[in-house]
Amino acid sequence: MRYISTRGEAPALGFEDVLLTGLASDGGLYVPESLPHFSLEEIRSWRGLPYSELAFNVMYPFVDDAIPEDAFRRMLDETYDGFVHKAVAPLVQLDTNEWVLELFHGPTLAFKDFALQLLGRLLDYVLEKRNQHAVIMGATSGDTGSAAIEGCRRCEHVDIFILHPHERVSEVQRRQMTTVAGDNIHNIAVKGNFDDCQRMVKASFGDQSFLGGKVRLAAVNSINWARIMAQIVYYFQASLALGGPDRSMAFSVPTGNFGDIFAGYLAKKMGLPISQLVIATNRNDILHRFMSGNRYEQHQLEHTLSPSMDIMVSSNFERLLFDLHGRDGAAVKELLENAARGPVSIEDYRWRHARKLFDSDAVDDRATCQTIRQIYDENEYLLDPHTAIGVKAARTCRRDRSVPMITLGTAHPAKFPDAIAEAGLSVKPQLPAHMADLFEREERYTVLENDLASVQDFMAKHWKHA
Ligand SMILES: Cc1ncc(COP(=O)(O)O)c(C=O)c1O
Ligand SMILES: N[C@@H](CCOP(=O)(O)O)C(=O)O
Numbered sequence: 001m002r003y004i005s006t007r008g009e010a011p012a013l014g015f016e017d018v019l020l021t022g023l024a025s026d027g028g029l030y031v032p033e034s035l036p037h038f039s040l041e042e043i044r045s046w047r048g049l050p051y052s053e054l055a056f057n058v059m060y061p062f063v064d065d066a067i068p069e070d071a072f073r074r075m076l077d078e079t080y081d082g083f084v085h086k087a088v089a090p091l092v093q094l095d096t097n098e099w100v101l102e103l104f105h106g107p108t109l110a111f112k113d114f115a116l117q118l119l120g121r122l123l124d125y126v127l128e129k130r131n132q133h134a135v136i137m138g139a140t141s142g143d144t145g146s147a148a149i150e151g152c153r154r155c156e157h158v159d160i161f162i163l164h165p166h167e168r169v170s171e172v173q174r175r176q177m178t179t180v181a182g183d184n185i186h187n188i189a190v191k192g193n194f195d196d197c198q199r200m201v202k203a204s205f206g207d208q209s210f211l212g213g214k215v216r217l218a219a220v221n222s223i224n225w226a227r228i229m230a231q232i233v234y235y236f237q238a239s240l241a242l243g244g245p246d247r248s249m250a251f252s253v254p255t256g257n258f259g260d261i262f263a264g265y266l267a268k269k270m271g272l273p274i275s276q277l278v279i280a281t282n283r284n285d286i287l288h289r290f291m292s293g294n295r296y297e298q299h300q301l302e303h304t305l306s307p308s309m310d311i312m313v314s315s316n317f318e319r320l321l322f323d324l325h326g327r328d329g330a331a332v333k334e335l336l337e338n339a340a341r342g343p344v345s346i347e348d349y350r351w352r353h354a355r356k357l358f359d360s361d362a363v364d365d366r367a368t369c370q371t372i373r374q375i376y377d378e379n380e381y382l383l384d385p386h387t388a389i390g391v392k393a394a395r396t397c398r399r400d401r402s403v404p405m406i407t408l409g410t411a412h413p414a415k416f417p418d419a420i421a422e423a424g425l426s427v428k429p430q431l432p433a434h435m436a437d438l439f440e441r442e443e444r445y446t447v448l449e450n451d452l453a454s455v456q457d458f459m460a461k462h463w464k465h466a
Contacts, residue, residue: 001064003030003225006322007336008329016126017120019226020134022219023205028329029318030225036061044238045246051088051300052076055233056238056269062229067125075121082107082117084432089114091241093407094379097401100387100409101238104151106291108176109412110308111260112147117223118152122226123218127157134218135211135463136160137204139197139257142169142308143411146176148220149185158218159184159463163197163455166190166447169307172415172431172438179441192450193301195313198257200452210456215463222259224314231263232270235449239272240244242404250276252394252407254386255287256309258316260408265320265357269281275403278359280393285362287314292360294351296324297343305365305419306385308411324350352413361393365422368372368392372423382429384411385419 005019007028013021018030046054055076056069063072082087085105092100106113127134136158138148145162152160162177166189178187190197201221204210208217222228239249251274253261261279268274281288282304290296301312318336324346325331338344345351363371371388375381383391390407398405413420413430431438448454 001062002033004033004329005030006318006329007333009333015063016360019122019126019224020216020218022178022217022224023202026329026333027202027206028332029223030314031319031322032062032225035266035269040245040271040273043240043271047237047240051233051237051268052080055080055230058233059229059234071125075118075125079118079121083113089237089407091238092381094375094381094391095406099238099242099404099406100381100383100391101234101406102409103234104384104412106147106408107150108143108146109415109432110143110147111408111410112143112229113150114234115227116144116147116151116220118151118230119220119224119226120148120155123152124155124157127155132157133215133379133464134158135215135459136218136220137201137221137459138162139201140164140169140177140196141194141310142173142415144221145187146173149177149180152220153180153185155184159186160220161186161188161459161462163188163190163200165193165197168193168303168310170416172417173307174445175438175441175443176435178443178445179438181444184464186459187445188458189445189447190450190455191447194311195301196450197316198311198313202457203452203455211463212460221315222257228266228316228319229265231260231306232267235264235267235274236272238406239274242406245271245273248273248275248403250274250278250394250398250400250403250405252278252280252390252397252405254280254306254309254390254408254410256311256314258287258314258320260410261358262319276359276397276399276405277357278390278391278393278397280360281362282309282362282368282389283362283364284310284312286312287317288360291355291358294345294348295343296339296345298339305416305422306389307381308386309389318355319439321346324354359397359399363389363392368419369423372420373425376427378426382413382420382425382427383409384413385418386410386415414439419440435455
């Protein structure tokens, strides 16, 4: 399997190099040159498989022989054995043909665990094989950071630097990151927002000279192809559990960096019958505005009750634009360079094609709270604010009630007690036993100005072998 850049200039790479490279050297994102396609018969034959076996079937064509089958299987078993629910990704029914796919039973209570607990193992395997060290640089609006730290903390070959927006993640999210001890773990609170953090990460991949040429940077954000690859699997798992592939499914996906929903789009291209994909955003609704009016325009980032989705520059949207433009990297490059300067549109026929692929809705804090309350009243089931946005958008956009509508449950409500209280519920979501003492643990993090040079200087001084 070869991977090519969405901007068309960087060299094509194999899986192992894509895993380590993160952002392509031309600033683009790597995508597979071609996708594997599974027949209905083959998908049907996977019914009832344990999650890690299904994951092997879906993912191994992307890995190819870069990693031997038995080693990859071992990593998958270890990864998904670490989830507390036996089903790994259980479905909970809200109403007739309406479901939540709970993706928060991994160690850090958000869907990021599906990919990041595996990514840590993949990176360690490849770095060990090459006898190399890497400095991981990641940006988080709250969930990627803790999942990446958990996934990499035992890796012998990495230092990890996670940038989060200072005072803009929930207290549980911050503590999940900052209370993990380890001399290779570094948390930086940037006095800015998530987009500022992500911009610094991308700029650092573009010019790694601040590390003195002594070590390479690696990515844990969904710019790293391996993140997307692992997130494709649960679309297959949910569908198979509800009678797929012999019936079609609809998915509603709370969206920020466009990684999770892009994985759903790929699942469909790989042969899974999906009749509807709903992009669910909060008030930071650039993607909804684009889908509704073919205008891609950045507004001021707002702080909402769903902080993990407070994102304006959606990295993975570039991967979709690449497909919408017939995989013309030069066209994508030009479009995104223009988008950085002001509003852009795409040719009408391309936009109409996008509208056939996705529906969308934007949900504000008031409607988020209403949905949390409503679902609790109807089912005594507690939604976190991100999942609530997915459920609300699913109900607004649903086209065919005979098709199961599955909202991705992206985080555990215990990560966002303030939003639950804001929704007017007195119920207190409990942290699981392994986090019971989270508020007593010592925190370690450094607050830095919203300034690339300060962040790079900190990293250059603090990685283990600096
Ligand atoms: C809880 C939660 N829900 C939804 C999202 C959106 O996911 P994506 O960035 O893949 O669109 C994120 C992070 O971005 C998240 O942390
Ligand atoms: N919501 C994310 C933001 C980063 O997105 P990623 O999927 O590209 O890592 C977070 O919680 O950090």
